Amino acid sequence: MARRFYVGLLYFSEGLGDALIEAINAQPPALDRHGEEVELVAEHMEITEFDIDYETHYSLVVDRASHRLPIARGVLMNHAFRGVHVINNPLSFHFFIAHKDVGYSIVRRLGVRVPPTFILPPRSSPGFTPSDFRFHREFRWEEMMRKVGFPCYLKPAEGRGAWGVSKCRDMQELLEAYNNSGNDSMTVQAAVDSPHEWQIRCLCIGREILPMKYVFRFGDRSEYLPEQDFLDAETRREVIDSCRIINRAFGYEMNSVEFMLDREGKPWAIDFNNPVPDGRMSQLGERFHGFYVDALAGRAREIAIQKPPPRFLPELNVFSEIATRGRTTAERRALALAQASHYYDGMPGIRRP
Ligand SMILES: Nc1ncnc2c1ncn2[C@@H]1O[C@H](COP(=O)(O)OP(=O)(O)OP(=O)(O)O)[C@@H](O)[C@H]1O
Ligand SMILES: [Mg+2]
Numbered sequence: 518m519a520r521r522f523y524v525g526l527l528y529f530s531e532g533l534g535d536a537l538i539e540a541i542n543a544q545p546p547a548l549d550r551h552g553e554e555v556e557l558v559a560e561h562m563e564i565t566e567f568d569i570d571y572e573t574h575y576s577l578v579v580d581r582a583s584h585r586l587p588i589a590r591g592v593l594m595n596h597a598f599r600g601v602h603v604i605n606n607p608l609s610f611h612f613f614i615a616h617k618d619v620g621y622s623i624v625r626r627l628g629v630r631v632p633p634t635f636i637l638p639p640r641s642s643p644g645f646t647p648s649d650f651r652f653h654r655e656f657r658w659e660e661m662m663r664k665v666g667f668p669c670y671l672k673p674a675e676g677r678g679a680w681g682v683s684k685c686r687d688m689q690e691l692l693e694a695y696n697n698s699g700n701d702s703m704t705v706q707a708a709v710d711s712p713h714e715w716q717i718r719c720l721c722i723g724r725e726i727l728p729m730k731y732v733f734r735f736g737d738r739s740e741y742l743p744e745q746d747f748l749d750a751e752t753r754r755e756v757i758d759s760c761r762i763i764n765r766a767f768g769y770e771m772n773s774v775e776f777m778l779d780r781e782g783k784p785w786a787i788d789f790n791n792p793v794p795d796g797r798m799s800q801l802g803e804r805f806h807g808f809y810v811d812a813l814a815g816r817a818r819e820i821a822i823q824k825p826p827p828r829f830l831p832e833l834n835v836f837s838e839i840a841t842r843g844r845t846t847a848e849r850r851a852l853a854l855a856q857a858s859h860y861y862d863g864m865p866g867i868r869r870p
Contacts, residue, residue: 519546519554522821523574525562527589528581533796533809534561537579540814549822557821564589571595577602577820579771579813581793584614584677600827602820605792609768609831613790618674618704620790623766626840628850629759630785632707633664636674640698662688665707670787671695674702677791679735684708709777709785715742717776717784719760720794720809721769723816724861726760727808728753731775741801749782756784758854763789765857768831770816 524541528534541559549555562578564586578596580603583589593607613620618636625631637656662669671694673681681701685691695703718731718741730742748756760774763786773794776784798806835856843849 519556520549522555522557522576524557524559524817525573525575525578526559526581527562527564527578527583527586527593529585531581531796532798533806534581536806536810537813540810541817544814544818547818547822549824555821557817559817564592567592567595569595573599573601575601577604577817579604579817580607580610581796583607583610584793597827597829602825602827604770604816605772606768606770606828606831608829610792613767613769614677614792615675617672617676617788617790618702620763620767621704621706623836623840624759624763624786624789626849627762627766627836627853628843628846629762630755630783632709632785632787633666634704634706635661635665637695637703637705639700639702640695641700643700658688658692661705662691665705667691668708670706670708671698672704672706673698674704678737679733682735706787709779709787711777712780713778716787717748717756717778719756719774719776720805720812721760721764721772721774722809722812723770723819725808725812725815726757727805727812728756729805739800741805743802743804752778752782752784758850759784759786760789761857761861762850762853765832765860766836766853768828768833771813 526534526538538559538561541557544557546554546556562575573596575596578593578601580589580593583593590607590611593603597603597607621631621634668684668686669691671683671685671691676682681698683694685694691705715730715732718729720727720729728748730744730747732740732742734740756776763774764770764772769792771792771794772789773791774786775788776786778784795801796809801809836853839849839852839856843852
């Protein structure tokens with residue numbers, strides 16, 4: 518009898534989750550690397566009370582909910598600790614989604630083109646008194662903005678759904694936006710001056726990376742354009758390589774990465790902490806939605822076959838070594854890319870797209 522490999526999916530009422538369960542369960546059994554038959558069985562994961570001594574039958578969990586469901590964070594952390602493969606790694610997910618600011622600096626250091634960015638302490642900090650901050654100094658706005666320039670974007674370090682994002686054309690607008698930013702750590706980032714109304718959003722699932730044309734609009738009115746092959750070979754290569762570095766440094770197997778092209782056609786990464794990428798058929802359209810489901814089902818199958826060693830901690834140590842070892846940006850990028858390639862190119866016997 519085939520070995521059963523249970524996949525738990527955690528999601529709310531999204532069609533992508535249902536489609537994924539169907540796609541995984543429809544796959545015929547596979548042969549693992551020892552020649553043994555393995556049958557994937559996917560189901561919606563139950564979240565209820567947990568005995569700390571609980572056992573789980575899952576070998577893989579796909580997490581599309583823990584950003585909105587705090588109980589799941591501890592549960593999945595426990596699963597990961599006991600060797601369950603969790604997509605995405607819970608520590609990566611919850612640290613980086615809340616600290617986009619750290620993400621900007623890590624990947625810029627690894628040679629990904631990220632616009633000049635400053636991190637600002639929150640405008641207000643309830644629970645502190647002015648004397649708690651006696652060692653702090655006023656921001657050097659003028660100096661900061663000489664490096665960043667106008668226009669710029671002010672964005673929360675813990676941002677999603679474009680909430681709290683403002684474009685500022687001058688110092689007055691920037692100060693006003695910052696003064697209204699409340700208790701959040703903020704980032705000020707140089708605006709990429711793009712000649713296009715669209716930008717690039719790469720859907721990254723397992724080892725597959727799909728650049729899509731994307732028009733951002735506030736208020737959930739963004740749009741994916743169906744056009745394919747809209748990048749020249751060199752730009753496409755740079756974008757995909759940057760996604761590889763970003764995803765491996767953070768330990769993400771499911772992410773979307775956004776780039777804007779400047780007037781010279783150079784891609785700049787501006788948002789790359791989206792561990793639960795938009796999965797709505799109504800937004801993505803059939804083709805991109807189909808890619809998403811196939812890529813996730815394919816990754817589940819690869820894991821069942823290959824059984825890669827589970828990683829409780831993301832692989833950041835090796836990237837941190839590269840950050841300190843590489844002398845130039847180009848050298849760091851090359852080293853980071855070579856490291857990322859172990860994941861992207863390093864599993865022989867598996868279908869490549
Ligand atoms: N540095 C920048 N240069 C040019 N445009 C930018 C920059 N930063 C952000 N934007 C624009 O603002 C949009 C929202 O910003 P960002 O993606 O960082 O926020 P978010 O909270 O992650 O939004 P979402 O969840 O919709 O991706 C981007 O998609 C882009 O169109
Ligand atoms: Mg974004």
